Amino acid sequence: xxxxxxxxxxxxxxxxxQLVEDPDFFSRHVAxxxxxxxxxxxxxxxxxxxxxxxxxxxxxxxxxxxxNLVQPEDGNLMAVIDFAIGVLMIDRIVVCGHYxxxxxxxxxxxxxxxxxxGEWLGHARDVYxxxxxxVNAQPDEDSRTNRLVECNVRDQLLHVAGTxxxxxxxxxxxxxxxxxxxxxxxDGLLKSLLDxxxxxxxxxVGAPQRVLV
Numbered sequence: 001x002x003x004x005x006x007x008x009x010x011x012x013x014x015x016x017x018q019l020v021e022d023p024d025f026f027s028r029h030v031a032x033x034x035x036x037x038x039x040x041x042x043x044x045x046x047x048x049x050x051x052x053x054x055x056x057x058x059x060x061x062x063x064x065x066x067x068n069l070v071q072p073e074d075g076n077l078m079a080v081i082d083f084a085i086g087v088l089m090i091d092r093i094v095v096c097g098h099y100x101x102x103x104x105x106x107x108x109x110x111x112x113x114x115x116x117x118g119e120w121l122g123h124a125r126d127v128y129x130x131x132x133x134x135v136n137a138q139p140d141e142d143s144r145t146n147r148l149v150e151c152n153v154r155d156q157l158l159h160v161a162g163t164x165x166x167x168x169x170x171x172x173x174x175x176x177x178x179x180x181x182x183x184x185x186x187d188g189l190l191k192s193l194l195d196x197x198x199x200x201x202x203x204x205v206g207a208p209q210r211v212l213v
Contacts, residue, residue, distance in 0.1 A: 035061040038084040040077070040160070041096045042068045042103065046185055049096065053190075061088060067103030067152065068095060069123045070159035078163065085165040091176045093160055096190070097153040098183040099146045108135070108148055127152045134207055147210065153180040153193050154208045161196050170198035182211060 018025040036059060039049050043064045050060055063080045070077060084090040097104070106112070107124035128135060131151040138144040157180040160166060169176045178196040183189075191211040196202070 029058055033058050033061070033088070035059055035084075035088060035090060036092055037061065038081065038088075038090045038093045039063070039096065040068055040070060040094065040156070041183075042066065042098055042101055044098060044101065047096075047098045047183055049183075052183065052188055061090060066117070066120060067101055067107065067124045068097050068156060069120070069152075070095065070156040070163075071123050072159075072163070081160065081163055082165045085169050085176070091169075091174060092179065093166075093176070094179045094181055095153055095157045095160060096181045096183055097149045097156075098185055099149055100142075100185055101145070101149050104149050104152060105145050108141075108145055124148075124152060127155050130155070131207065150182060150193055150208050150210065153182060154205070156180075157194065157196060158202060158205060161200075161202055174198075180208065 015026075037055075039060045039062045041047060041049055041062070041064050043066050049055070049062060050057075053060070061080070061084050063077055065074075065077070072078065081093075084093070103121060103124060107121050107128055110125065112118040112121070128148055131148065134151065135144050135148045138147050157178050160178055166176060166178070176198065180193040180195070182191050182193055184191060193208040193211060194205065196205065
C-alpha cells in the first residue's frame with residue numbers, strides 16, 4: 001500500500017502546485033482539448049512523452065502499446081487515429097520507438113509465441129522477417145535490436161499512412177504530416193528517422209537511415 005499512498009500524495013502535491021502557479025490551470029481544460037500531436041509510442045515505463053517533450057496537458061493525444069505497433073485489427077488504435085484526425089483535427093502524427101525496447105528484443109528472439117503477448121509480438125516478428133538481412137548484418141545483439149527498432153518505426157509509420165482516416169485527410173488536401181522518431185533512453189534525446197506527407201510515394205520509402213550513434 002505504500003506505493004499507492006505515495007502516488008496519491010504526489011498527485012495532491014502536483015495539483016496544489018499547479019493551482020499556485022496558475023489558478024486557471026484546470027478550469028481551462030474542462031471544456032475541450034486541442035492537442036497538436038497524436039503520439040503513438042511504446043508502453044515502456046521509461047518512455048514518457050509528455051515528460052521528455054515538456055508538453056503541457058492538452059498538447060499530446062497519446063496512444064501507447066508494446067513496441068509501438070500499428071495494426072488495422074487493433075480497434076483501439078484505429079479509433080484513436082479516427083478521432084484524432086476527424087474530430088480533434090490533428091495534422092501531426094508521431095510514431096516513436098525507443099532503443100533497448102523489450103518488445104523488439106523479444107521479437108528478435110522469437111519468443112513468446114503464445115498467449116496475448118505472443119500474438120501481439122507476432123506483428124513485430126513480421127517486421128524482423130521483412131528486414132532480416134538488414135538487422136542480422138549488425139555486429140551484436142544490441143545493434144540488431146536497435147536497428148530493428150528503427151525498421152519497426154518505419155513500417156509502423158507506413159501502416160499509419162495506409163489507414164482510411166489518413167488517406168481521407170490527404171484526399172481532402174489537408175496538410176497532414178507523419179513523423180517517425182526514436183527516443184534514445186541513454187541520453188533522453190529524440191532522433192528523427194523519416195517523414196511522410198501527402199506527396200510521399202509510399203512504395204518508394206526505403207529502409208531508414210541509421211540514427212543511433
